[in-house]
Amino acid sequence: MSIEILKRKLRNSLVFTALLIGAFFMLFPFLWMLFVALKKSGHGFLLDFEFVKPIYANFLEVWKNSSFPFSKFFLNSLIVAGGGAFLTALFCSMGGYVFAKKKFWLKNIIFWLMLATLMIPGMMYMVPQFAIVTQLGWINTYKGMIIPHVANVFGLFLLRQHMETIPDALLDSAKIDGASEWQIFKTIIIPLSMPVITTVFLLSFLFQWTNFLWQLVVNTPDSTKLTLPVGLALFRGQYSTEWTKLMSASAFSIIPIAVLFLIAQKFFIEGLTAGAVKE
Amino acid sequence: MIKGKVKENINSYIFLLPFLIIFLIFLLLPVFYSFYLSLHKVSYSTDLYNIFSDMKFVGFKNYVELMKDSHFWWSLIVTFYYAILTIPATIFLGLILAILLNNKLFGVSFFRSAYFLPNVLDILVVGIIWTFIYSPHYGILSRTLSAIGIETFSKEGVLANARTALPGIALAMVLRGAGFGMILFLAAIQNIPKSIYEAAEIDGAGAWQKLWYVTIPLVKPIILFLVITGTIASLNAFTEIYAMTQNGGPFTVTFMGEIQGATKLSGYYLFENWQQMRYGYAAAISYVLLIITLIFSLVYARVLRSKK
């Protein structure tokens, strides 16, 4: 028996070491980014330990830069990414539900049309979408930044995949209890799909958080709704880029999402185990 | 009975409506519009203030031109190669990680976060960082290798060598993207009832057999999903090329009598045309790409469905 335990312990520590090494490799770019962010101007590329003094000077410069009102950009980005991700997750869940569990007219045609739009590279949408947004008078608004990217076909498919695995018996029994469609959706489908919904939320949050070109285009330069990516772009000059400052500015924009992920992570692991309760 | 059907239809459409409206306006309309664009030509003298009313109708000329365009064919080959390099590796790595992290281990939630974290990083930033790592003479890779006597990368680095440039980019992107696959696989694996594994164990299945006969068949939908999204990502790949190469170089490959960029993927070629405001030609490129991807998706769906 004790040999069994010893064996398992040995195996676990081997796996642990392998995972640690793997984590180091995968996090390497991230660590390197922080490393570069602390370095002296012009030393970004090099393998040396020429750091700025004080060590946080690059961060301070980004923070204090007058044409980079960080808190304002940050707030705008938060609204755009948060609002966009929330609406995406909601609409995709609703759509995913009917695609997974219902039969309706034109279902297949709509499905293929959606698949087709997924395959056209994003930049092809930009000019027509911009024309539409202008027609609607949505320039310099949050909705102009958010709405066009809310219909996330990707997310819908992901949710559909998952919702198909929810047993029909569960839905039928609720129906017999007299639950309405909306109640079924709210009390059964959503809770059971929470891990995937969270995934969709996170992915759309990420997408909106870094969607530089679109946010640049739908805001006039004097807009009060400018976001972080647009602000960050001001660090990339016409002739040369200050790598060290760009990296510290990027670190600024990444840390909030990293934190968000760490919080959500806990939530959806719990969700995962809840999802495993079956029959 | 008919009444019930109508009701189900109405109910379904009510649920679908918010998504559908936005989809129709912001995605489907532009797609049809792109087709219209692909039959037109924006010339240098087209009025930029009224570009869409002033462009010239040319019929299928853009498509004909495209068929004769060696750069386009080359970009397709490179894209195909890129897809082969990235998709299986991402899936494999994601699956391995998910299986390992499905154990009760010390620090499991740290590892889950750590492996997903690279997905949070901007591709542009990741690309630039990898350029630092890959650079010749002074990059950490070439230094480490030349310390142990391997001089392959000391002169050209990874990205200036036509043979290693694209695999180098692919490696960076696989390491960035594997965490996403891991999360999806993890969710699927945790949903597999323990009883199935127990039954397999009773039948005398080892770890590999359990993986091959239980886990993989049950996560097949995820694999299909990752294959399709991976194909789309390869066709859309642009930022990594933009960040890590000089306009899709190195330009040391000859194909159809022309010098070609070793990393000039279709997405990047599309961008080049789009940026020059050749909207008609760019639209034609994206339509051809669309058809190719649709065919691939159909094939995948068939292959994975039939292999039960």
Place this chain on the structure above:
Amino acid sequence: MKKLRSKIRGQKSEIKISILIFFVVLFAFVSCGEKTQTTQSSVKKIVLWETYGNEEHDEIVKIADDFMKENPGVLIDIQRVPWGGHESKLMTAMITHTAPDIARVDVAFLPRLVKSNSVLELTRFGEINPENFVKAAIESNIFEKDGKTGIYGLPDQTTGVALFYNKTLFQKAGIKKPPKTWDEFVKVAKKLTVDKNSDGKPDQFGFAMNASLWWLFPFFNTFGVKFISQDGKKCLLNSPQGYNALQFIVDLYHKYKVEAGAWQSGAIDPDTGFINGIYAMIFTGPWNVKKFKESGINFGISLIPAGPNGTSTNVGGTNMVIMRMAKHPEICFKFLKYLTSPQVQAMWCEDLGQIPVNLKAEKYIDFSKHPEIKIFFEQMKTAIARPKVTSYQKLEITVNPYLYAALSGKMSVKEALDTVARKIEEEVLKEE
């Protein structure tokens, strides 16, 4: 089943609360953000889009303030656009008629804007004397259209590269003066290419370069290469001068082995290598002076070495144009004239250490603050304007792969230039 229900119920309230909080916060932000701006109609408002860096931005705001003091009733609204993506932004803005009145654009964008009638011809609003400007800078604004020559923009910034050299490394190698000709350049560069740890590979290089067309113009121009024939139909790149120029560039890397290979994808760029004392000489422009000074290296600037055609350089920079739909074009013109006037340019030069676009500014400038500007000013007088093709970008995309192929040894110089000349005629010079 019961367990599930209760679990679901527990989660449900949690979700509800978080959704509620989320929306409250969201709408609080949205409602406080949507204040409408009111502008007085009596004030003539001019919107200007610029792509400057931080210091330049502060400077142009100052200039606009001064202008507004002199011209009551005019409001110049300076708006900042990131350099990356500014062309897409301007394009989309034009399509929807939300473009500004004045825009700062790269010189390479001008032909397209002129050809498509997007910008206004300026001499109809007042007099412009091209003689007053740096020749290569104003020339990028002069176009012939419908048989008439016109000026379609005014330069706001002009740059070109010069030779930067590391004085410390020069002293170590016992070199007293920067090279004046290409022959001297090769000799000096050989001395500066050193294998310090004697592992058979040099750790310090005499020279490092970028290899896209724009960066190689100094070579082509000093060798007297003409790109396009007078009538604009033929490409003259595959001339004896062209062969010699490219051969020389290729030799720097392959034959003399003094160039570091900095032009390869993923290599250490010339700026970084220069700061770190790995590259002894590079070509770069005034924009790097401040950065280099801050890094503490001891460097000097000198003219690009002379070739058969003397010294010369490339031209970069930007022009200010008045957009077709500008509301008060005459005021826009007045502001542009003000911006490019000798006094304002002298101030611009002194405050920022940049080359003035107006030659008459020279007598107002105190060069002691930025002695290097004098060299750049001299160098710019020798600059040769870029070939005037409708799409400069297309020219770069067409030429660069072949320059790369020649440099990497994939193609011979003659083969590369012959092919590229044909391609330029077929793809760039042909009207689209």
